[in-house]
Amino acid sequence: MAVITSIDDLKRLHKKRTPKMFFDYAESGSYTEQTFRDNTTDFAKIRLRQKVAVDMSGRSTASKMAGQPVAMPVALAPIGLCGMQRADGEIKAARAAAQFGVPFTLSTMSICSIEDVGAHCPDPFWFQLYVMNDNDFVDAIIERAKAANCSALVLTLDLQILGQRHKDLKNGLSAPPKLTLPVMMDMATKLRWGMEMLGTPRRGFGNIIGHAKGVGDTASLMSWTAEQFDPKLDWAKIGRIRDQWGGKLILKGILDPEDARIAADFGADAIVVSNHGGRQLDGALSSIRMLPSIKAAVGDKIEVWLDSGIRSGQDVLKALALGASGTMIGRAYLHGLGAMGEAGVTQALQILQKELDVTMALCGERNVQDLGRSNLMVPNGFFDHYN
Template sequence: MPVITNIEDLKRIYERRAPRMFYDYAESGSWTEKTFRENTSDFEDIYLRQRVAVDMTGRSTASQMIGEDVAMPVALAPVGLTGMQCADGEIKAARAAEKFGVPFTLSTMSICSIEDVAEHTTKPFWFQVYTLKDEDFMRRLFERARAAGCSAIVITVDLQVLGQRHKDLKNGLSAPPKLTPKSIANMMTKVQWGLGMLGTKRRFFGNIVGHAHGVKDASSLSSWTAEAFDQSLDWAQIAKFKEMWGGKMIIKGIIDVEDAKMAAKVGADAIIVSNHGGRQLDGALSSIRALPAIMDAVGDQVEVHLDSGIRSGQDVLKALALGAKGTYIGRAFVYGLGAMGEAGVTKALEVIHKELDISMALCGRRRIDELDRSILMIPENFEGRWQS
């Protein structure tokens, strides 16, 4: 068993064990991947202020996200195709999150269904919703999430049009994977992954197949997906979804101050500053660079979370010190899942928690609510100065 000390260790194992098309799906952005890269590298521009001779006993990373108690303000982000990274991946990730005491967010485009995850967990999870044209399907999706005991929905608003991800197109990404000479040759080298997939019945998009009108198998799914996303989405429709759901709503995909203001106006319980992990508009600001201006604009009106680029507990610390009340990890937990299954997700959470706890202590802070910008050294032009 290799010694795992950071998220990069899990990523190396994951790359060896997962089929190439699914590794590339997780580890890529759109177009030139500029935003994908800067989501992580921009964290490095922020420095931490070390403080000494401060009582560091009795520390706690416990906090709340949308009123729910969390062991640390880190949720598992919604990631499509998680059940292709590892057999029954969404169930395994949800169980690890529950045991650790952090929220798990299930994607609409998951392999395991809402019902699958609810059956294998005991606490409420969050459900991420893509805005689709089929209103009847959307209504039934909310009903299923309600029946499963989901405590919040996460509306993703930055995927009306799909960003082009070159690797996915070249790999012929699909679930289950298309069998070509190249994909078969690659999958034959992933013995552990293959045995897991042979042992599960969950190989299709579980929230859609058998639930969306006319989608009964993989062949009908592809044509449905190509036409499913609602390009006419606007704020009035988002308000309608909130009314349709009737519970807590988080809006994911906010990267601009004006959009943050609109999200607060329609009554979001929280917004997630996110550029979809650099997978949509390439050339957009990284999430961490966009966060300060959004905090200044709406931080006193709505709970602000941050997603995209977090690979360590220090990244979490920096986002929290800039004002975010919560953060999300997507790729970081997928690395763990693909490397070691449920135990790998737990390990990813342990790594991030330890880094957060120790770094917080060395900055002279004992509790999450003590974090503020005074523990950071931020370059003067970090947010950028742009011509009007």
């Protein structure tokens, strides 16, 4: 077996072991995928400042996110259809995260239900909410998250209208997959994936089927989902959800300083600078380019985190040095899950932590909370936004 040393190694195995429609779902963006690409290439433009002859002993990557102690300031972001990358994927990722000491976030559009993950995960996890037109469903799923002792609600704000992802349409993405000839030919080369899927009952959207009115099977689910993302979501509706939840609230999908100021005044515990991994507004700036102006807009009034584009511990370090107090990863851990299941998620986290630790040391720092702009070299004009 090949030696795994990077997230890219896990990505190659993920592609080899997972049906094409699900790998493409993970590794794609909307329309031309400009923002999807910029999320990673912009990180690469930021360089690190090396320091020598400093004491590098006693290093720590430990921190806190929304008051929760974490082994490193990295949380697993919510990912729809996670359980299609590997059988029982959400349960496996949640277990790996809990054992490692970082938060796991379960998506509304997960394959394993809130109750399933709660029954199999030793630690409380976070729940991510998509706001739907069906208010009864929204109210009920919030109460289900409370009953499962979810310790934070992550409210995604940038998916009121679904961005078009060409690969998903061409592949006929669905859960479970429709058994067309091309799909069956592809699945025939992914025997381990297929055998594991045959061994689990979790192959549909567990949070929705049997819980939403009129949705009892996959066929009725597809028509329900197509009409349900709420295009009227505004701050008044967000306030209603905040009051009903009553716990830690994280607002994900902030990419504008004015939106960040409103969120900070709104009483959320953290905001996530994010463009949904380049899967929504193609042509938007990368998260890392927007981070400093958003941090400047809110100061210390609220925790500012970043996701979209993180593929290494060095990327985590760059985000922290530019003002984020936490980060969220999606594809980085999903590649581990698709490659090797729960062990792959653990390995992805180990890779990120080691890269973060070693890079921090070579930059002359011993604690992630001491990182700052002085650790970086940024190209002139990098943060100058377009008019």
